[in-house]
Amino acid sequence: MALLPEQFSQLESLAETWALPTELQRSERxxxxxxxxxxxxxxxxxxxxxxxxxxxxxxxPGNIPEPALPLYRLALAFAEAAPHNELYDCSNxxxxxxxxxxxxxxxGEITDR
Amino acid sequence: MAAPAEQLKQxxxxxxxxxxxxxxxxxxxxxIDPELFELERERIFKQAWLYVARAEELxxxxxYKLRRLDVANxxxxxxxxxxxxxxxxxxxxxxxxxxxxPEQEAQSLGHTATHTLTCRFHAWTFNTDGTLRGVARQxxxxxxxxxxxxxxxxxxxxxxGFIFIxxxxxxxxxxxxxxxxxxxxxxxxxxxxxxxxxxxxxxLNCNWKVxxxxxxxxxxxxTIHQGTFPSLxxxxxxxxxxxxxxxxxxxxxxxxxxxxxTPVTANLGGRLRASNRHRPHLELLPENINPDNRQDFQFExxxxxxxxxxxxxxxxxxxxxxxxxxQFWPIAVDKTLWEGTNYxxxxxxxxxxIAIAHTNALHRNAWxxxxxxxxxxxxxxxxxxxxxxxxxxxxxxxxxxxxxxxDYMGI
Ligand code: FES
Ligand SMILES: [Fe+2]
Numbered sequence: 001m002a003l004l005p006e007q008f009s010q011l012e013s014l015a016e017t018w019a020l021p022t023e024l025q026r027s028e029r030x031x032x033x034x035x036x037x038x039x040x041x042x043x044x045x046x047x048x049x050x051x052x053x054x055x056x057x058x059x060x061p062g063n064i065p066e067p068a069l070p071l072y073r074l075a076l077a078f079a080e081a082a083p084h085n086e087l088y089d090c091s092n093x094x095x096x097x098x099x100x101x102x103x104x105x106x107x108g109e110i111t112d113r
Numbered sequence: 114m115a116a117p118a119e120q121l122k123q124x125x126x127x128x129x130x131x132x133x134x135x136x137x138x139x140x141x142x143x144x145i146d147p148e149l150f151e152l153e154r155e156r157i158f159k160q161a162w163l164y165v166a167r168a169e170e171l172x173x174x175x176x177y178k179l180r181r182l183d184v185a186n187x188x189x190x191x192x193x194x195x196x197x198x199x200x201x202x203x204x205x206x207x208x209x210x211x212x213x214x215p216e217q218e219a220q221s222l223g224h225t226a227t228h229t230l231t232c233r234f235h236a237w238t239f240n241t242d243g244t245l246r247g248v249a250r251q252x253x254x255x256x257x258x259x260x261x262x263x264x265x266x267x268x269x270x271x272x273x274g275f276i277f278i279x280x281x282x283x284x285x286x287x288x289x290x291x292x293x294x295x296x297x298x299x300x301x302x303x304x305x306x307x308x309x310x311x312x313x314x315x316x317l318n319c320n321w322k323v324x325x326x327x328x329x330x331x332x333x334x335x336t337i338h339q340g341t342f343p344s345l346x347x348x349x350x351x352x353x354x355x356x357x358x359x360x361x362x363x364x365x366x367x368x369x370x371x372x373x374x375t376p377v378t379a380n381l382g383g384r385l386r387a388s389n390r391h392r393p394h395l396e397l398l399p400e401n402i403n404p405d406n407r408q409d410f411q412f413e414x415x416x417x418x419x420x421x422x423x424x425x426x427x428x429x430x431x432x433x434x435x436x437x438x439x440q441f442w443p444i445a446v447d448k449t450l451w452e453g454t455n456y457x458x459x460x461x462x463x464x465x466x467i468a469i470a471h472t473n474a475l476h477r478n479a480w481x482x483x484x485x486x487x488x489x490x491x492x493x494x495x496x497x498x499x500x501x502x503x504x505x506x507x508x509x510x511x512x513x514x515x516x517x518x519x520d521y522m523g524i
Contacts, residue, residue, distance in 0.1 A: 080470060105312075106313060
């Protein structure tokens with residue numbers, strides 16, 4: 001069964017690997033991504049970004065129904081990954097940085113789906 | 114040729130306003146000496162007021178926060194009782210000393226619906242005002258006086274929703290006296306509305322002041338943050354003021370010529386700037402912050418002695434961000450728990466939530482840049498090669514902290 005609403009079928013294969021529920025899982029996905037992963041993600045998402053956000057805005061934060069969650073998580077993953085394209089030359093780390101794996105997202109999971 | 118005093122004034126216009134701070138180099142020993150670290154436990158961390166919680170973390174009666182304080186070898190329960198009053202207690206059961214609340218993390222939140230806390234060892238039960246409520250098989254204790262066996266209380270006070278504790282038997286000053294002019298300087302902003310929090314933490318192998326000092330100046334921004342924030346290259350760090358051991362300053366960022374925002378940041382950041390809730394709210398800033406009402410205000414930047422750095426942005430610098438702060442919790446002379454927290458007003462739409470995730474991710478990435486220097490700095494300093502460090506004018510907040518560190522330590 002498709003993860004995303006039909007009008008976003010071009011993003012379906014991205015959702016399979018990027019639409020992850022927790023910040024830590026999405027971070028791990030970024031750390032494992034290569035330059036081509038970042039390019040594919042960005043090139044497909046950027047033109048669709050406004051439509052994706054418009055679609056999600058029919059729901060309220062904290063109250064997104066199960067079937068729309070993959071699209072929401074995909075958008076979150078993109079918001080978190082885009083700096084790697086726009087600033088870090090598609091590297092999976094922030095240049096000259098502390099080891100991101102030692103940085104704990106201590107807020108845990110923010111339950112605002 | 115200008116006289117040295119005039120030269121000094123020209124090079125260090127802010128620093129020379131505070132003659133008691135001097136203009137010379139600072140001694141390095143306080144950052145590396147294990148014996149001084151042992152003294153800091155008593156002379157600083159058991160004397161100063163320490164920021165430990167936001168009131169919104171304890172919004173409802175029965176809400177509590179557990180905060181580990183390695184530097185004082187204790188952990189603290191901060192709890193709102195059924196009348197809405199906030200108390201702080203050592204997390205130790207008065208029977209045989211078990212931790213009343215088992216502790217997994219450096220800080221955690223909890224709630225007690227019954228307004229009681231029960232020890233897991235032999236089920237002694239305490240009210241959230243600290244009184245001992247129930248003792249299992251009380252008749253088998255000879256002459257037990259429950260009124261003497263309440264939880265061990267810690268002084269606790271609130272200012273603008275920031276809850277502080279003081280571990281001294283009798284604090285030398287009330288919290289407001291302690292905060293000095295910084296209390297007024299920061300008063301009146303609706304901190305309580307920024308309830309969406311993202312907190313990052315890590316244990317750094319460095320002295321707590323290496324990390325604190327690195328986060329106390331803007332001099333590093335054009336170099337350390339050129340990866341994540343090339344837009345900050347033009348920053349102006351100004352309006353320095355010292356209030357006793359605390360100090361504050363304003364950070365402004367005129368547009369970098371020829372630098373356009375990147376597409377995703379323009380889109381997502383633009384949404385927050387366009388939203389009435391998350392847009393820049395310069396009008397909410399306290400009177401003496403951004404006094405010239407500059408549109409390029411980034412944030413007010415303050416050191417709250419000893420171990421907190423608080424920034425007030427009011428949505429104007431990083432899109433949507435209301436406040437953020439750092440805390441530096443000493444564990445050992447060469448080990449520090451750093452915690453950085455970003456605060457936003459809660460989103461009204463899903464797209465706002467996603468845009469907030471973008472601002473937050475950029476800022477987290479900038480913190481990865483900041484923390485990259487700290488262990489290296491500490492290792493190098495601990496070699497003992499440098500006895501002193503020289504500071505420029507805009508490193509004034511470090512100079513102020515360092516001076517008051519000496520005063521507290523009596524050395
Ligand atoms: S140690 Fe807590 S009840 Fe015994
Ligand atoms: Fe920085």
